[in-house]
Amino acid sequence: MDTNTEIQKKAPSIIEQFENMLSKQTAEEGQVIIHCIHHPCFAGCLVSHHCSICVDGNIILIPNIGEANATLLYAENILLQPASNPKTELISKFTLVFSALPKNCKTFSFVEPCARGWELHNIKRNSTDVYTISITKSSLKVVL
Numbered sequence: 001m002d003t004n005t006e007i008q009k010k011a012p013s014i015i016e017q018f019e020n021m022l023s024k025q026t027a028e029e030g031q032v033i034i035h036c037i038h039h040p041c042f043a044g045c046l047v048s049h050h051c052s053i054c055v056d057g058n059i060i061l062i063p064n065i066g067e068a069n070a071t072l073l074y075a076e077n078i079l080l081q082p083a084s085n086p087k088t089e090l091i092s093k094f095t096l097v098f099s100a101l102p103k104n105c106k107t108f109s110f111v112e113p114c115a116r117g118w119e120l121h122n123i124k125r126n127s128t129d130v131y132t133i134s135i136t137k138s139s140l141k142v143v144l
């Protein structure tokens, strides 16, 4: 067997190393990561008009067991209000990172506390605390 192939097999890729690091961080600090996939409002989006995305920094995760809410620690690929984010692509992706949920919380809500804010209830807790949410004009749902 050729030596280079051997080395490639044994050495984890940069991406694998990064993912390991991220999952360790999540486990240690208990942060909750919400990847958001924001869809176009309708077929003419970005053609006949230009949408923008607004995110209230007071967005929270509410545990079903009535303990302290998880608060937003930082946002990646999106600016928080009062800034708005003009949509440049039909599918916009950004990530919200929240403080830890209580250990024994089994389901939680994702709530943006403002008029016409995003709301998604009964999100089933998973072991990684990494979730992907699809956002359309009319609904939100967990896709991963």
Ligand SMILES: [Zn+2]
Pocket (backbone or CB within 6 Å): 040, 041, 042, 044, 045, 046, 049, 050, 051
């Ligand atoms: Zn639009």
